[in-house]
Amino acid sequence: MKQTVPKKQLDIKNINDQDLDVRKPAKTIESYQKEAAQGDSNAEYALGIKYRNGDSVAQDYAKAREWFQKSAAQGHAVAQTMLGNMYRNGEGVDKDTNKAIEWYEKAAVQGDAGAQLNLGWMYRNGEGVAKDATKAVAWYQKAAVQGDPSAQYALGMMYRKGLLGVPKDVAKAIEWYDKSCCAGRCGCAIYPWRNVSQWRRRCQGCC
Structure with a gap:
């Protein structure tokens, strides 16, 4: 073949x-x-x-x-x-x-980011597998590094709220939100900011 x-x-x-x-x-x-x-x-x-x-x-x-x-x-x-x-x-x-x-x-x-993102979601939520925070974060990380905006957003949320064993880290949360914004998922980046105008300035500045 x-x-x-x-x-x-x-x-x-x-x-x-x-x-x-x-x-x-x-x-x-x-x-x-x-x-x-x-x-x-x-x-x-x-x-x-x-x-x-x-x-x-x-x-x-x-x-x-x-x-x-x-x-x-x-x-x-x-x-x-x-x-x-x-x-x-x-x-x-x-x-x-x-x-x-x-x-x-x-x-x-x-190295397919879509598959990595899906595995992250499934391990996070226990869809078809036992919940495994470590594996979920690892797969999200792999997808995020490749530029997947949904994975980048998910990591931003994890660092912002301290989810899945990820330590709270506002600086890292903002970093991943910015990456997600610049990769095309701009709406998600509003979460760390107090108002829409502040978010827009931030998002425009990172791209």
Whole structure:
């Protein structure tokens, strides 16, 4: 089977799920199918997204899962995360948090921030696993370092309130709130500040 080089995988990862082709001429479903038939994991992932979102085809979770499965089996990290999402949400398959975690872990060890964020949430809340504050913080940290704004916000809250065994540290809380703001989740950064105007000045200054 044709394996996908990391650079190509990274390119696909950075394209919005809702529009895989925003930075290049549109490909037809037939083009993706032709490439997927040759074992291209990016094309398999793209078809999974198309069928999951009903983009240019009728929405079909079963077909989406099938294509994500093919891509994930080749080691495509984002496809592994999407497959985990489908098992977690029961989309096209019976809901199975154990399988969701299995696929998230495969993606997370490859460095996929979305999978790392999901694992952080699941260990924090005991979703399908025993609650484990240490693992939750570790996964949030990994995702945050990669620039995931939701993970950065979560760390900010932990340092601000002393959650999950994280010691209270206002300076670190502000640092992570600022990073989250500059990564696109500006609304969250209002929490450390007394009013909206103060937050806006802070957020504008950090970017």
